[in-house]
Amino acid sequence: xxxxxxxxxxxxxxxxxxxxxxxxxxxxxxxxxxxxxxxxxxxxxxxxxxxxxxxxxxxxxxxxxxxxxxxxxxxxxxxxxxxxxxxxxxxxxxxxxxxxxxxxxxxxx
Amino acid sequence: xxxxxxxxxxxxxxxxxxxxxxxxxxxxxxxxxxxxxxxxxxxxxxxxxxxxxxxxxxxxxxxxxxxxxxxxxxxxxxxxxxxxxxxxxxxxxxxxxxxxxxxxxxxxxxxxx
Numbered sequence: 001x002x003x004x005x006x007x008x009x010x011x012x013x014x015x016x017x018x019x020x021x022x023x024x025x026x027x028x029x030x031x032x033x034x035x036x037x038x039x040x041x042x043x044x045x046x047x048x049x050x051x052x053x054x055x056x057x058x059x060x061x062x063x064x065x066x067x068x069x070x071x072x073x074x075x076x077x078x079x080x081x082x083x084x085x086x087x088x089x090x091x092x093x094x095x096x097x098x099x100x101x102x103x104x105x106x107x108x109x
Numbered sequence: 110x111x112x113x114x115x116x117x118x119x120x121x122x123x124x125x126x127x128x129x130x131x132x133x134x135x136x137x138x139x140x141x142x143x144x145x146x147x148x149x150x151x152x153x154x155x156x157x158x159x160x161x162x163x164x165x166x167x168x169x170x171x172x173x174x175x176x177x178x179x180x181x182x183x184x185x186x187x188x189x190x191x192x193x194x195x196x197x198x199x200x201x202x203x204x205x206x207x208x209x210x211x212x213x214x215x216x217x218x219x220x221x222x
Contacts, residue, residue: 004151032208043199043213044152087151091209095140095159099151 001026003098006088010104017078021103023071023088033064034089035073038102044087048073078107112136113214115200120219122187122194130185130217132200141183142201142211145169152199158183159205187219195221 006023013019025033033050048055050071054063061074071088088100113134122128134141140159144152154167158177172191177183187194197218201211 008149034208034210041197041218043216046210046212049208049210095142095157095165095209097154097209097211099144101149101151 002100003027003092004088004090004100006086006100006103008101008103010106012106012108013078014108015078015080017107018074018076019078019105020075021073021086021088021105023073023100025069025071025088025090025098027090027092027098028066028069030069030090030092032091033062033071034091035060035062035071036087036089036099038085038087040085044099047086075105078105080107080109083107113200113202113212115198115214115217117217118215120217122219122221124221125189127186127188128219130187130198130200130219132183132185132214133181134183134200134202134214135181136202136204136212137180138202138204138212139180140203140205140209141177142203143167143173143175143183143185144199144201146197146199146216155185155198194219 035047036044037047038044050062059076063072085102087102091097116131142157143155156175158164174186199216200214203211
């Protein structure tokens with residue numbers, strides 16, 4: 001089993017749609033969680049840190065379920081510019097950070 | 110502007126050659142990292158460094174070497190011992206803390222001819 005698993009997609013959605021990505025992690029001792037966005041042939045960029053109580057930033061909402069070892073990212077009112085690969089990232093303590101392979105999103109007009 | 114720079118953006122190497130990838134940061138971050146990304150795969154850790162003159166092997170260190178002589182700089186050498194070096198190489202830095210968010214440079218795309 002991979003340490004961090006994501007549905008690779010691709011997710012193809014129309015503009016304005018709501019889309020949700022899920023991610024599971026295997027190490028129950030994991031301490032911090034993130035979503036990064038990566039555009040084609042570019043570096044990953046931090047989208048959101050995921051806090052225990054869940055957090056929202058504009059159209060983006062991240063949630064954490066420690067009991068189920070599950071993280072989610074919800075994007076509301078999708079824009080064309082949201083098309084990218086979304087990486088689920090888990091820090092298991094210290095410098096051990098595990099990156100998921102990513103979920104590809106295509107938003108179409 | 111604070112940030113992380115990597116050079117070159119594209120690098121072509123002949124088999125049997127060593128090459129060095131540059132990574133510089135002016136964020137005053139203590140920790141720096143090198144990752145490798147292959148198509149359709151997650152990032153894999155090559156080396157990381159918590160402080161100057163100290164570095165640790167990651168999951169795929171074989172065929173690579175690093176140095177950390179200055180806080181701002183963490184160059185990666187891809188040696189001829191690395192059997193499949195063609196990949197996208199990403200450097201990152203972080204300030205250790207509760208969340209340890211990492212910030213990335215623009216990457217170097219290495220192709221072995």
